[in-house]
Amino acid sequence: MTDARAVGLVFDDRYLTHNTGEYLIGYRTHYPFADPIPHPSSPAIAGRAKHLMDLYGISDAMTRITPCAADDEALLRSHTRRYLDHVHECDAVGGDTGIGAPIGRGGERIARLSAGGVMAAVDAVMTGEMNTAYALVRPPGHHAEADRGRGFCVYANVAVAARRAQARHGVERIAVVDWDVHHGNGTQDAFYDDPSVLFISLHQEQLFPVDSGMLDETGAGKGEGFNLNIPLPAGTGNAGYLAALDRVVIPVLRQYKPDLLIISAGQDASVFDPLGRMSVTTRGYRQMTERLLSVADDVAEGRLVVAQEGGYSETYAPYCSAAIAEALCPGHDGITPVEEPYGERAEIIRPSREVGLDTERALDEALANARRYWQI
Numbered sequence: 009m010t011d012a013r014a015v016g017l018v019f020d021d022r023y024l025t026h027n028t029g030e031y032l033i034g035y036r037t038h039y040p041f042a043d044p045i046p047h048p049s050s051p052a053i054a055g056r057a058k059h060l061m062d063l064y065g066i067s068d069a070m071t072r073i074t075p076c077a078a079d080d081e082a083l084l085r086s087h088t089r090r091y092l093d094h095v096h097e098c099d100a101v102g103g104d105t106g107i108g109a110p111i112g113r114g115g116e117r118i119a120r121l122s123a124g125g126v127m128a129a130v131d132a133v134m135t136g137e138m139n140t141a142y143a144l145v146r147p148p149g150h151h152a153e154a155d156r157g158r159g160f161c162v163y164a165n166v167a168v169a170a171r172r173a174q175a176r177h178g179v180e181r182i183a184v185v186d187w188d189v190h191h192g193n194g195t196q197d198a199f200y201d202d203p204s205v206l207f208i209s210l211h212q213e214q215l216f217p218v219d220s221g222m223l224d225e226t227g228a229g230k231g232e233g234f235n236l237n238i239p240l241p242a243g244t245g246n247a248g249y250l251a252a253l254d255r256v257v258i259p260v261l262r263q264y265k266p267d268l269l270i271i272s273a274g275q276d277a278s279v280f281d282p283l284g285r286m287s288v289t290t291r292g293y294r295q296m297t298e299r300l301l302s303v304a305d306d307v308a309e310g311r312l313v314v315a316q317e318g319g320y321s322e323t324y325a326p327y328c329s330a331a332i333a334e335a336l337c338p339g340h341d342g343i344t345p346v347e348e349p350y351g352e353r354a355e356i357i358r359p360s361r362e363v364g365l366d367t368e369r370a371l372d373e374a375l376a377n378a379r380r381y382w383q384i
């Protein structure tokens with residue numbers, strides 16, 4: 009395995025202590041008879057993903073990277089001082105950092121370790137210490153806005169890490185591909201008028217936030233054309249996602265030629281996710297990773313960072329994450345291929361094999377939209 013690439017893994021047990029409490033979806037005001045359920049952002053999911061990486065020999069092929077807590081300087085590139093102070097206040101007893109982004113007591117430090125984890129992955133890749141890295145962090149980041157947390161996300165991990173890459177490593181062009189089933193509104197906001205970061209989001213149309221992620225949100229000022237949304241209809245599976253990559257995302261990336269590619273990797277587009285209605289399987293996640301790794305090899309000297317976002321199936325999301333990690337490690341000895349826990353049934357479903365008519369229409373629209381700015 010002399011030619012195998014160096015792959016980093018950011019993980020820290022403290023990520024598993026991020027406490028999101030109980031959950032009362034649908035009951036916005038207190039309803040005394042509601043039966044609370046555990047919050048969908050369960051620490052068990054990241055823990056199981058790591059355990060599967062151990063089980064299949066993947067983490068042995070990776071080099072552990074220890075995250076540091078993101079400091080004020082790093083966070084203030086993407087957040088307001090007032091928001092940092094608010095998170096600090098929540099830290100004392102626990103509370104909501106914004107809209108549906110709770111932390112428990114002591115949660116501020118864990119959120120800083122999460123942003124710092126993606127920063128550490130970017131540092132390792134930009135210094136050449138690693139070729140690629142997977143930041144298996146919690147809490148996620150892509151919904152967090154400058155002045156409030158949102159949708160389980162406290163700090164804008166990927167935006168903070170991208171700004172770090174610019175400030176610390178002088179990176180000129182960064183591309184972020186966000187395949188979380190929800191729209192990456194926070195990352196979009198962070199770079200909306202900025203052509204130095206190309207943001208492309210694939211997501212289930214009008215899922216969350218329900219009013220963002222539309223086709224016509226294409227950036228502003230100098231950033232016009234550097235924000236591409238690809239809203240997809242419910243039910244889109246491996247075939248539709250791979251077609252979106254092949255027809256739109258990858259041609260744009262090859263033209264933009266980023267120096268660094270970051271994937272906002274949410275495994276909540278999986279076929280078993282309770283918060284999404286997409287149909288991606290472990291094979292889909294593996295193949296999407298392979299596709300983007302190949303692009304990174306061609307245009308960015310292999311510099312690829314995978315940052316964990318959502319993914320809420322306690323049984324299935326960990327397998328998807330493990331399949332992604334496996335795909336980052338081609339040529340390494342001692343890795344057993346990650347199994348598809350649902351066997352052949354996962355491939356029999358039509359969205360695994362065919363691009364549905366609704367998805368074809370959505371892809372045609374996304375391609376036409378991208379062609380307003382890109383020669384693809």
Ligand SMILES: [Zn+2]
Nearest residue numbers: 188190274318
């Ligand atoms: Zn999500």
